[in-house]
Structure formats: structure tokens, C-alpha cells
Amino acid sequence: MRTDNNITIFRKDYTPPSFWVDTVEMGFDLDPKATHVTTRTTLRRNTDSKEKELVLFGEGLKLVQIRMNGQKLARTAYQIDKHSLRIFNPPDNITLDIETQINPIKNTSLNGLYVSNGNFFTQCEAEGFRKITYFQDRPDVMAKYTVMLRADKKKYPVLLSNGNLIEEGKLSGGRHYAKWEDPFKKPSYLFALVAGKLVCQEEKIKLKSGRKALLQVWVEKGNLDKTQHAMDSLQNSIFWDEQRFGLELDLDRFMIVAVSDFNMGAMENKGLNIFNTKYVLANAKVATDADYAGIESVVGHEYFHNWTGNRVTCRDWFQLSLKEGLTVFRDQEFSADMIGTNSGRAVNRIADVRMLRQAQFPEDAGPMSHPVRPESYVEINNFYSVTVYEKGAEVVRMYYTLLGHEGFRKGMDLYFKRHDEQAVTCDDFRAAMADANGRDLTQFERWYSQAGTPRLKVSTTYDAAKKTYEISFTQSCPATAGQSKKLPFHIPVAVGLLNAAGQDMSLKCQEQANPTDSTTLVLEVTKAKQVFHFTNVKERPTPSILRNFSAPVEVEINYSDEDLAHLLAHDSDAFNRWEAGQRLAMRRLLKLTAAVQAGKPLELDTMFIDALSKTLNDTTLDAAFREQVLTLPSATNIAEQLKVIDPHAIQTARHFMRSEITRHLKDDLLTAYESNLTNGKYSPDAESTGKRALKNLALSYLQEWPQDSTFDLAHIQYKNAKNMTDRIGALSSMINAAILSQKDSASKSARKAAQLALDGALKDFYNAFKNEALVIDKWFTLQGSAASTDVKKMRQLLKHPAFTLTNPNRARSLIFAFCNANPAQFHAADGSGYALWADLVIQLNAINPQVAARLARSLDRWKKYTPALQEHMKTALEKVASAKNISKDVLEIINKALAA
Numbered sequence: 042m043r044t045d046n047n048i049t050i051f052r053k054d055y056t057p058p059s060f061w062v063d064t065v066e067m068g069f070d071l072d073p074k075a076t077h078v079t080t081r082t083t084l085r086r087n088t089d090s091k092e093k094e095l096v097l098f099g100e101g102l103k104l105v106q107i108r109m110n111g112q113k114l115a116r117t118a119y120q121i122d123k124h125s126l127r128i129f130n131p132p133d134n135i136t137l138d139i140e141t142q143i144n145p146i147k148n149t150s151l152n153g154l155y156v157s158n159g160n161f162f163t164q165c166e167a168e169g170f171r172k173i174t175y176f177q178d179r180p181d182v183m184a185k186y187t188v189m190l191r192a193d194k195k196k197y198p199v200l201l202s203n204g205n206l207i208e209e210g211k212l213s214g215g216r217h218y219a220k221w222e223d224p225f226k227k228p229s230y231l232f233a234l235v236a237g238k239l240v241c242q243e244e245k246i247k248l249k250s251g252r253k254a255l256l257q258v259w260v261e262k263g264n265l266d267k268t269q270h271a272m273d274s275l276q277n278s279i280f281w282d283e284q285r286f287g288l289e290l291d292l293d294r295f296m297i298v299a300v301s302d303f304n305m306g307a308m309e310n311k312g313l314n315i316f317n318t319k320y321v322l323a324n325a326k327v328a329t330d331a332d333y334a335g336i337e338s339v340v341g342h343e344y345f346h347n348w349t350g351n352r353v354t355c356r357d358w359f360q361l362s363l364k365e366g367l368t369v370f371r372d373q374e375f376s377a378d379m380i381g382t383n384s385g386r387a388v389n390r391i392a393d394v395r396m397l398r399q400a401q402f403p404e405d406a407g408p409m410s411h412p413v414r415p416e417s418y419v420e421i422n423n424f425y426s427v428t429v430y431e432k433g434a435e436v437v438r439m440y441y442t443l444l445g446h447e448g449f450r451k452g453m454d455l456y457f458k459r460h461d462e463q464a465v466t467c468d469d470f471r472a473a474m475a476d477a478n479g480r481d482l483t484q485f486e487r488w489y490s491q492a493g494t495p496r497l498k499v500s501t502t503y504d505a506a507k508k509t510y511e512i513s514f515t516q517s518c519p520a521t522a523g524q525s526k527k528l529p530f531h532i533p534v535a536v537g538l539l540n541a542a543g544q545d546m547s548l549k550c551q552e553q554a555n556p557t558d559s560t561t562l563v564l565e566v567t568k569a570k571q572v573f574h575f576t577n578v579k580e581r582p583t584p585s586i587l588r589n590f591s592a593p594v595e596v597e598i599n600y601s602d603e604d605l606a607h608l609l610a611h612d613s614d615a616f617n618r619w620e621a622g623q624r625l626a627m628r629r630l631l632k633l634t635a636a637v638q639a640g641k642p643l644e645l646d647t648m649f650i651d652a653l654s655k656t657l658n659d660t661t662l663d664a665a666f667r668e669q670v671l672t673l674p675s676a677t678n679i680a681e682q683l684k685v686i687d688p689h690a691i692q693t694a695r696h697f698m699r700s701e702i703t704r705h706l707k708d709d710l711l712t713a714y715e716s717n718l719t720n721g722k723y724s725p726d727a728e729s730t731g732k733r734a735l736k737n738l739a740l741s742y743l744q745e746w747p748q749d750s751t752f753d754l755a756h757i758q759y760k761n762a763k764n765m766t767d768r769i770g771a772l773s774s775m776i777n778a779a780i781l782s783q784k785d786s787a788s789k790s791a792r793k794a795a796q797l798a799l800d801g802a803l804k805d806f807y808n809a810f811k812n813e814a815l816v817i818d819k820w821f822t823l824q825g826s827a828a829s830t831d832v833k834k835m836r837q838l839l840k841h842p843a844f845t846l847t848n849p850n851r852a853r854s855l856i857f858a859f860c861n862a863n864p865a866q867f868h869a870a871d872g873s874g875y876a877l878w879a880d881l882v883i884q885l886n887a888i889n890p891q892v893a894a895r896l897a898r899s900l901d902r903w904k905k906y907t908p909a910l911q912e913h914m915k916t917a918l919e920k921v922a923s924a925k926n927i928s929k930d931v932l933e934i935i936n937k938a939l940a941a
């Protein structure tokens with residue numbers, strides 16, 4: 042049992058709780074400096090537990106009084122330390138009354154009960170409830186909650202908690218109350234309250250069963266013109282879950298509340314979702330297309346948790362992916378279904394995989410690598426990771442690929458039938474999928490227990506005389522932190538074969554049963570080495586492997602450039618079309634990077650440019666898809682392919698490729714720019730979004746052309762912009778324009794004029810939006826990630842009056858942009874970027890450990906960098922490690938990095 046800070050918790054040590062809790066009645070007397078919390082719980086001994094004592098967790102609480110079964114608890118009957126309250130020899134049935142006092146205004150961790158802009162909010166996942174009262178704060182303790190809120194009516198006119206409002210009224214002294222009851226059992230991490238000055242947009246809807254439900258989106262006054270998209274997204278989510286999974290909203294009321302100080306995106310508290318403003322507020326003036334898409338997916342995500350996470354929850358935090366991987370999969374499917382078209386789905390899939398490669402592959406290869414179901418942690422908040430979420434979603438998607446649409450649904454139905462209102466494990470989910478489909482998924486468990494990104498080597502042989510084709514797979518998985526030996530995974534590999542005309546051939550495989558005429562076959566690779574034989578293959582095919590990215594693996598295959606161009610031009614699987622383009626680019630980027638390092642001249646072949654130009658000019662393809670193809674692999678993607686990371690060489694190589702593309706395709710890019718203007722009323726639909734994305738990408742390429750005419754194009758777009766996507770797109774093009782760094786004196790005046798225009802635009806933007814916090818975040822991000830922003834400029838920006846470390850969005854907007862998205866400057870040769878990083882991690886640590894721990898991750902891959910950079914990084918890491926009062930959140934990250 043955990044009673045000390047900074048110790049490692051292991052999955053294998055799980056034991057059931059010593060007591061079950063049936064009911065929790067809470068009373069809050071809300072006051073920013075001294076909130077009183079009374080908690081009456083009824084408990085009964087769990088006969089399956091060997092633990093005799095009752096251990097309640099508590100952090101930073103002032104215990105006012107404790108009574109057991111009506112009697113004041115003798116001081117000898119319990120023991121309190123910094124993290125827990127231990128009751129010795131309690132009877133089997135207990136009514137416990139606990140009164141605590143807390144100080145929400147001082148709570149800058151934004152975990153537990155805190156104040157933001159004068160209003161009260163809570164965040165209890167994972168272990169924030171223990172900052173409110175002493176409790177068995179663990180997800181397998183599920184109880185029914187009733188909550189009474191009392192506060193000054195003028196200052197806090199709105200009082201919200203989970204479930205249904207059952208009573209409200211006046212109290213003496215200008216105070217009032219509201220009583221809430223949640224009809225469903227829930228773990229403490231789903232508890233929430235909100236109190237303050239808020240207004241709402243509300244709508245009533247009819248559910249599938251005919252029941253009515255009230256939906257509300259609560260925001261601060263002045264933001265009601267930005268709630269419609271969140272409301273629409275909520276309704277779409279509710280109807281989608283009814284339709285796709287037969288899951289209906291189980292409450293009469295469902296609330297979303299926006300708060301500007303929040304550690305993450307949003308939180309799925311039962312019936313009372315609390316959201317970062319970033320994922321609620323939108324209108325054309327302030328939000329980009331990406332913001333609109335983000336809101337839809339996060340609103341969906343939190344709503345879908347109502348079943349996957351809330352009705353069926355996690356037994357312990359090692360099972361986090363049970364709810365997160367599944368819910369990410371569900372929100373991805375929701376967003377894809379909202380677009381509806383196949384090409385739209387593919388674009389979403391590409392974006393998801395891009396993100397997986399950008400963040401999860403590096404995590405899986407670095408010091409923080411962990412399986413989807415981790416074996417241990419020091420601070421659980423550090424494991425709300427891309428592995429648990431995004432790789433976890435890929436794992437769920439593999440069930441879907443293996444079992445099919447119907448089979449997956451059967452598995453889900455059985456999962457709810459077996460486990461409604463229970464706290465369960467990833468194994469329970471796998472068992473439901475297997476049992477509902479009569480499948481053996483024993484080996485599939487390795488996706489939960491083994492970390493690391495598997496490598497899948499593919500080789501092929503064609504026998505023209507026999508008309509047979511063989512595909513051989515060899516799988517392996519690199520050693521990861523604490524895991525050296527890996528066993529083979531169960532990998533679904535979706536495969537197609539293209540003929541010379543680019544059409545799909547119909548497939549007949551000896552090892553894998555399939556319907557006749559199928560052109561995509563899911564091969565199940567389960568062994569270290571495995572061969573699949575195809576018959577009746579009339580000509581030598583080009584294989585399309587891992588269609589739609591059917592498993593989170595790295596495929597190694599010897600394609601020729603011609604094969605890749607063929608796939609890029611013809612593959613019926615849009616994902617693999619895109620993938621072929623990325624392979625063509627990556628191959629060249631790696632060569633260019635090596636050439637930069639060797640001091641050799643840089644060259645780019647026309648074959649690649651031609652392939653890109655064909656895609657760019659193919660107007661039968663969606664603009665959104667073309668934009669994805671034209672977007673080069675990121676610096677991080679390139680870095681992951683290298684043994685030693687040299688960020689400056691990567692930057693030069695990537696920049697060279699972009700300018701060569703622009704040099705050759707300038708006219709095509711201009712045409713793409715002009716033919717994708719979206720005039721008229723702003724709409725964030727998939728088609729318009731795609732057009733704007735392609736147009737803005739073309740604009741950014743054109744800035745590689747060091748001429749004032751292309752810069753003017755951006756400047757004019759800035760001035761005429763009618764929506765935030767175009768405005769920020771233009772500003773981003775301007776700030777990164779090549780003309781600003783032209784060295785020759787001939788272009789001196791043009792450079793000066795451009796700089797003046799940029800400075801003016803940045804000022805204009807700031808003034809126009811200084812009252813829109815989320816827009817000012819964008820303004821900081823733009824500058825934090827601009828190629829021209831060096832450490833010195835960063836130090837100036839940090840002193841800007843609008844900058845603050847206490848608001849996570851603001852802190853992230855500038856600092857994370859610099860440390861994670863401005864590699865050439867962050868990795869300054871003199872180590873000054875790392876020194877700045879260390880200062881900021883230390884400062885943030887004192888305010889908000891969770892945000893600090895995220896920033897601490899920026900040096901995860903330090904061992905892969907050039908020796909000189911490594912040396913500087915080590916110094917910075919050690920500086921943080923030896924600073925005073927470093928939280929366990931940050932220490933866990935730093936210690937793991939240093940141990941790598």
C-alpha cells in the first residue's frame with residue numbers, strides 16, 4: 042500500500058480494497074481561502090481482502106474532525122501522515138464522517154479543488170480527490186454520490202455537480218445551495234463540482250428510447266457566441282453512439298463547462314464534463330479549422346467516456362488504456378464517420394498516424410517507453426501518454442481489423458453485458474472480444490505487455506511460370522527500457538497487390554481464407570518468420586503492405602522508386618498512396634542530411650519532384666489529401682530514422698528540399714493557391730477545410746521563394762482574411778518567409794520592407810485579439826516556433842506582459858512551441874536552449890508539477906544527439922535533478938532520462 046512519496050508502484054502488487062464504499066454524501070461550504078468539506082461514507086468490509094486496516098488517502102488536507110459510527114474517533118485509533126489516514130481495526134460496517142478544510146485559491150497545481158478566474162473547479166483524475174477529502178481514492182472503489190454545495194449567491198450564482206439536480210434554494214447571509222445526486226456508481230476520480238459566474242447555451246434533445254435530455258454548455262459571460270460548435274458536436278456524439286454502438290445517454294442532463302486554467306484537454310466527470318476552453322470555444326473569428334476539428338473530437342471523446350470509462354471503469358491505473366485507448370478509437374471513428382467519405386476517412390487516418398509517428402514512436406524508443414498497460418509508475422499522471430492513448434487506440438483498432446465491423450460490435454456488446462458498473466482490466470476487454478467471436482486472442486495480449494515499435498521486414502518473390510507470389514514477413518521488436526527480450530506479436534497486415542496498370546488484383550492466399558474477389562486481405566502474422574503464398578497471380582505485382590496502417594509497426598521493404606511512384610499514383614488504399622509519397626521523401630531527406638554532414642553538394646532528383654507535381658495537379662484528388670502528400674516528414678520523423686541526431690543538418694536538408702520543390706513547382710503552387718480560395722461564408726466542413734489547408738501549404742512553400750511577390754501574397758491574405766485559419770496561415774507564412782533572412786545586399790530593401798510588414802502584422806494581430814486568450818496563445822506559438830526565434834528572443838517573449846507560467850495554455854503556447862517545435866533554435870550549439878529549458882522546468886515545477894513534467898519530456902531523446910549536444914543536455918538534466926523541491930512528477934522523467 043502506498044503511503045510514501047516518490048516510490049514505485051507495481052502492477053503485480055495490486056490487491057483489492059479492504060472496504061467497499063456504498064454511498065458518499067458530501068457537503069461543501071465554498072470559500073476560496075477556506076472551503077469546508079464534510080464527507081459521510083458508508084463502508085462495508087471486503088471479505089476478499091486480507092488487509093485489516095482501512096487506509097484513506099489524503100494530500101495537503103487539514104483534518105477538522107473524524108467520527109466513526111457516530112463517535113469521535115480516538116486519537117489512538119488512527120494515524121495520519123503526509124499522504125494517508127490509517128484507521129486501525131475498524132468494524133465491518135462503518136459510517137465515517139470526515140470534515141476537512143482546504144485552500145483552493147492557493148492550489149496552482151490545478152489538481153483537486155481550485156479557483157480559476159474567480160470560479161471553482163475540480164480535477165480529480167487520477168488522484169485529485171484525495172486533495173479534497175480523505176478517501177480510498179482508487180478507481181475500483183465505486184459508490185453513489187450525493188453532493189450539497191453552499192456558497193455566496195452573488196459571487197457564485199451557478200452551483201453544479203455530477204448527475205441530476207434534486208434541490209436548490211436560499212440560505213441566510215446571502216448564501217444559497219444546490220443538491221446534486223448521481224444515480225450511477227462511480228469511482229472518486231469522476232467526481233466534479235463547478236461554482237461561479239457562468240452562463241450557458243442549452244438545448245433539449247430526444248434520445249433513441251424517447252427520453253428527453255437537457256444539454257448545456259457553460260462558459261464565462263461574453264463567450265456565448267462561441268458555444269454552438271461544441272453543442273453541435275455533443276449532439277452528434279450522442280446520436281453517433283446510439284447508432285454505432287447502441288449506447289444511449291443514461292442521464293437526464295449532460296453538462297460541459299469551459300475553464301481557461303486546465304492541465305489537459307478535458308475531463309469526463311460523470312454528467313459534468315470540464316473542458317479546457319481550447320476545446321469548447323469557437324467561431325470563425327477566433328478558431329481555426331484545426332480548432333473546430335479538435336473540439337469535435339474532444340467533445341466526442343469525453344462524451345464516449347460516459348460508457349467506456351464511466352459505466353465500465355478501470356480496476357487500477359495500470360489499466361488506463363482500457364478506457365483511453367478504446368475511447369480514442371471511438372472518437373477517431375466518430376470524426377471519420379462525421380466526414381463520411383472514404384477519402385475523408387483516409388485523410389483523418391493519415392493525420393492520426395502522423396501523430397503516432399511524431400510522438401508515440403519516439404516515446405516507445407526512449408527512456409519513458411512503457412507498454413500500453415504499464416508495469417510500474419512513480420507518478421500516474423506521467424502515464425497519460427501517447428502510448429496509453431494513441432498506441433492504445435491502435436491496439437483497439439487491430440481488434441476491429443481482425444474481427445471486422447460486426448465482430449467488433451459483438452465484442453463491445455458482450456463487454457457491456459458482462460461488466461456494466463464494474464471496474465475491470467484490459468484482459469477482461471480482450472476476453473469479451475475473443476469470446477463474442479469464438480477467437481483465441483491469447484497472443485494478442487503481448488500488445489499490452491511489450492513496449493517498443495515492432496519492425497516488420499517484408500520480402501517478396503514472384504514465379505512467372507507458376508504464377509505464384511510469396512510474401513515473407515520477419516518480425517522483431519527492439520529492446521526498450523527495462524525490456525530486452527520480446528516475443529512475436531499477433532499482427533494484422535492488410536495487403537493488396539497492384540498490377541502494372543495500377544489496378545487491384547483479386548487475391549487468393551493459401552494460408553488465409555478469404556472471400557473470392559477480395560482485393561485487400563488481412564494476413565495474420567503471428568510468428569517471428571512467416572510466409573504467405575498467393576496463387577493465380579497473372580503478372581508481377583507491386584505489393585501494397587499494411588493498408589490503412591493496419592498495425593502500429595514499422596514496415597521495412599525494398600521498394601524501388603518506381604514501385605513507390607506507382608503506389609503513389611494508383612493505390613486504391615489512400616493511406617498507402619500517401620505512405621508511398623512519404624517514403625520517397627524520407628529516402629531523399631536521409632540522403633540530404635548525410636550530404637549536409639559530409640559537406641557535399643545537395644541535389645534533388647526530378648523524379649521525386651515529378652511525382653509530387655502529379656499529385657499536386659491531380660484535381661480529381663481531394664485538396665485535403667493533396668495537402669497531406671505535399672507535407673514532408675517532420676524533423677522528428679527524420680530524427681527517429683537516424684542513429685545520431687544532428688538537428689541542424691536535418692533542418693538544412695529539409696529546408697533545401699522545400700526550396701527545391703518550390704523552385705520547380707512555383708507555378709503549380711500558385712495555381713493550387715489560387716484555385717483553392719474559399720470565399721463566402723466560413724464553414725469548417727471537410728471540403729473547405731481541405732482547400733484552406735492546401736492553399737495555406739502552397740503559400741508556405743511559396744515563401745521559400747525569396748522574392749517579395751510571394752511575401753506580398755501572404756501579406757495580402759493576412760490583411761483580407763475573413764477567418765482565423767487564413768489569418769494565422771498568412772502570419773505563419775510571413776514569419777517563416779525566406780525573404781527575411783536574405784543576406785545579399787541587393788535584396789536589402791525588400792528584406793527591410795518585409796520585416797516591417799511582419800512587425801506590423803504581429804502588432805495588429807495582438808491588438809485585435811488581446812482580449813481573446815486562446816488567440817493570444819496562437820500568437821505566442823507562432824513566435825515560439827518561428828525559425829528566427831532564438832534563445833535571446835525567447836527570453837524577451839517570456840517577459841511579455843501577456844505571458845504567464847500559471848496558465849497552462851499560455852505556458853505551453855510559447856515554451857512547448859520553442860522546445861518541441863523549433864529544433865534548430867532549441868538545439869543551439871552552445872546549449873543555451875537547454876539552459877533555458879532547465880530554468881523553466883524548475884520554475885514550472887513550483888507552480889504546476891504536471892505541466893512541468895510534460896516540459897521535462899523535451900530532452901527524452903538526449904542520448905541520440907551529437908556528443909557535443911548530449912553534453913549540454915546532460916548538464917541541463919542534472920541541473921533539474923539537483924534543484925530543490927522537485928516534484929515526483931518531474932523527478933520520474935528526469936531520473937529515467939539520466940538512467941538511459
Ligand code: B3K
Binds near residue numbers: 167308309422425
Ligand atoms: N481522462 C482525462 C485525462 C485525465 C488526465 C489526468 N492527468 C481526459 C481524457 O482522457 O478524456
Ligand code: ZN
Binds near residue numbers: 342
Ligand atoms: Zn480519455
